[in-house]
Amino acid sequence: MEVDSLYQELILDHYKRPHGRGLREPFGAEVHHVNPTCGDEITLRVDLSDDDVVRDVSYDGQGCSISQASASILYEQVVGQSRKDAEGILAAFLELMHGRGQVEPNEEILGDAIAFAGVAKYPARVKCALLSWLAWEDAVLRIRAERNGSNG
Amino acid sequence: MSLTVADGRLDVSSLRHDFPILGRTVRNGNPLVYLDSGATSQKPVQVLDAEREFYEKHNAAVHRGAHLLAEEATDAYEASRSTIAAFIGASADEIVFTKNATEALNLVAFAFGTATALWEHGSGPGPDEDRFVLRPGDEIAVTEFEHHANLVPWQELCRRTGAVLRVITITEGGRLDSASLAAVICERTRVVAFTHQSNVLGTVLPVDQVVAAARAVGALVVLDACQSVPHQKVNVAELGVDLLAFSGHKMLGPTGIGVLWGRNSLLNSMPPFLTGGSMIETVWQYESTFAMAPQRFEAGVPMAAQAVGLAAACDYLESVGLDRITNHEQELTALALAELGAIPGLRVLGPTDTDARGGAVAFTVDGIHPHDVGQLLDDRGIAVRVGHHCAWPLHRRLDAVASTRASFYLYNEASEVHALADGVRAAIKYFGAS
Numbered sequence A: 001m002e003v004d005s006l007y008q009e010l011i012l013d014h015y016k017r018p019h020g021r022g023l024r025e026p027f028g029a030e031v032h033h034v035n036p037t038c039g040d041e042i043t044l045r046v047d048l049s050d051d052d053v054v055r056d057v058s059y060d061g062q063g064c065s066i067s068q069a070s071a072s073i074l075y076e077q078v079v080g081q082s083r084k085d086a087e088g089i090l091a092a093f094l095e096l097m098h099g100r101g102q103v104e105p106n107e108e109i110l111g112d113a114i115a116f117a118g119v120a121k122y123p124a125r126v127k128c129a130l131l132s133w134l135a136w137e138d139a140v141l142r143i144r145a146e147r148n149g150s151n152g
Numbered sequence B: 001m002s003l004t005v006a007d008g009r010l011d012v013s014s015l016r017h018d019f020p021i022l023g024r025t026v027r028n029g030n031p032l033v034y035l036d037s038g039a040t041s042q043k044p045v046q047v048l049d050a051e052r053e054f055y056e057k058h059n060a061a062v063h064r065g066a067h068l069l070a071e072e073a074t075d076a077y078e079a080s081r082s083t084i085a086a087f088i089g090a091s092a093d094e095i096v097f098t099k100n101a102t103e104a105l106n107l108v109a110f111a112f113g114t115a116t117a118l119w120e121h122g123s124g125p126g127p128d129e130d131r132f133v134l135r136p137g138d139e140i141a142v143t144e145f146e147h148h149a150n151l152v153p154w155q156e157l158c159r160r161t162g163a164v165l166r167v168i169t170i171t172e173g174g175r176l177d178s179a180s181l182a183a184v185i186c187e188r189t190r191v192v193a194f195t196h197q198s199n200v201l202g203t204v205l206p207v208d209q210v211v212a213a214a215r216a217v218g219a220l221v222v223l224d225a226c227q228s229v230p231h232q233k234v235n236v237a238e239l240g241v242d243l244l245a246f247s248g249h250k251m252l253g254p255t256g257i258g259v260l261w262g263r264n265s266l267l268n269s270m271p272p273f274l275t276g277g278s279m280i281e282t283v284w285q286y287e288s289t290f291a292m293a294p295q296r297f298e299a300g301v302p303m304a305a306q307a308v309g310l311a312a313a314c315d316y317l318e319s320v321g322l323d324r325i326t327n328h329e330q331e332l333t334a335l336a337l338a339e340l341g342a343i344p345g346l347r348v349l350g351p352t353d354t355d356a357r358g359g360a361v362a363f364t365v366d367g368i369h370p371h372d373v374g375q376l377l378d379d380r381g382i383a384v385r386v387g388h389h390c391a392w393p394l395h396r397r398l399d400a401v402a403s404t405r406a407s408f409y410l411y412n413e414a415s416e417v418h419a420l421a422d423g424v425r426a427a428i429k430y431f432g433a434s
């Protein structure tokens, strides 16, 4: 089945047994993102240390296998990374997702997130895969804006 | 065309030849099983040919110029209006062309907004427009069934005017709640806007009951007929509503054309929506007067080819027979309700019998998100709709984040319902749920 390229084992595993799920303290920002075409939603918190390490990403929400697995893999990939490195993973993930299946994924940067390569061939599902990642990006921006605000 | 077999049923396999797209294959080389006509219908060659012929032989800007082509194009456009009017038992001067039903419903909501603004600024409206003025305390009623197209324009109208939006609720079984209807409609109600047939649950609403309640308090009745006009015989004279909207693309016609129906005198008492060329009577440097309806609502060069295509779609539906189409869809719906209903963990949203119910069957599957159900169906060539189908409040009311919806039309076959049920069972197995 063609659809097996979308639903990689790894994605189904993360979907059935999500990692890092549930909202936790402490956190620097909490965001709520919605996919308006299907009503899927995620609430996501990011805890960023003073020296810019992603200490925790916690989340809750409802959605399809792709959006749920993507949040779980986001957690796996970015927690413990420096913000800079995490943003590098995000950039590679965005490039892969918008590549319509034409972008060669870089496993070194993406890690397990490489499992989403097949999603890029299903344009309608790209938004599902991106939901948590864009929420993470938004939360990090807010933390930084707040810090800049209080510094300046 | 001879599209029926001896006992008066539809000859679906012959009729399918009129729809070239139904012959194509999709993912994995599977033949297309198109179960998404609720979103938009496929088009028969008769409609495509009518549009092509218009462009090849008669194309010109309608209602402009005096050359031969302009005359022919105008004739084709106005003849289409007559055909479409007759299709719903109306006369041509009661038919306004819009880009789709969404625009038609907005046109009505904006008529209220404009009349109210004119009244507030003391620059009118004339006595005719008074029906469209909303005063403090006035209320607008909709139902929980509504598509966003018949909800958001009223929300926005309330925001602009201070009118209050009231909502008639539904029963657990997915029917209009009569008690709520009686409780919501009152002396303050100025408009009751509701759907004829739910695009999610398939429920056909009791129009006569709502009209009676609205009439008793002098409220204007606006009917969203998007999901009824394509599938059942609709006669505006029998319905008793004031205004009615539908889209061409859901009834075998082209995209880019919708219809607002209203009695000519009522249309003429409404202030215009979009303004500009074609809709005027006289234009001075600082002010203008407007043409009579329907021209008053058709600003700019209109969608002539789409009107011709929609008229061809009406002819096609007439020749097949609306009653036969309704019966055929009922059979498919009954089959779908039986087959899907027998799948453990599957919940059909809305009525589970075919009484006053059209061919939209939405469902949820325990433990599997509709996106994932839809993806597995797509892998087998089955096209369904997943999400909230532009009825988000309705889904919240039903405790469903989203749903999978199959919707049937004249070209669907029983084998496609079997394929749907097989596909859902396969999805359940694939995701290891239940």
Ligand SMILES: Cc1ncc(COP(=O)(O)O)c(C=O)c1O
Pocket (backbone or CB within 6 Å): B038, B039, B100, B101, B102, B103, B147, B149, B150, B195, B197, B198, B199, B224, B226, B227, B247, B258, B390
């Ligand atoms: C009940 C109902 N109302 C309104 C609409 C809006 O139609 P359109 O998008 O063609 O304007 C639809 C179509 O999805 C519908 O099903």
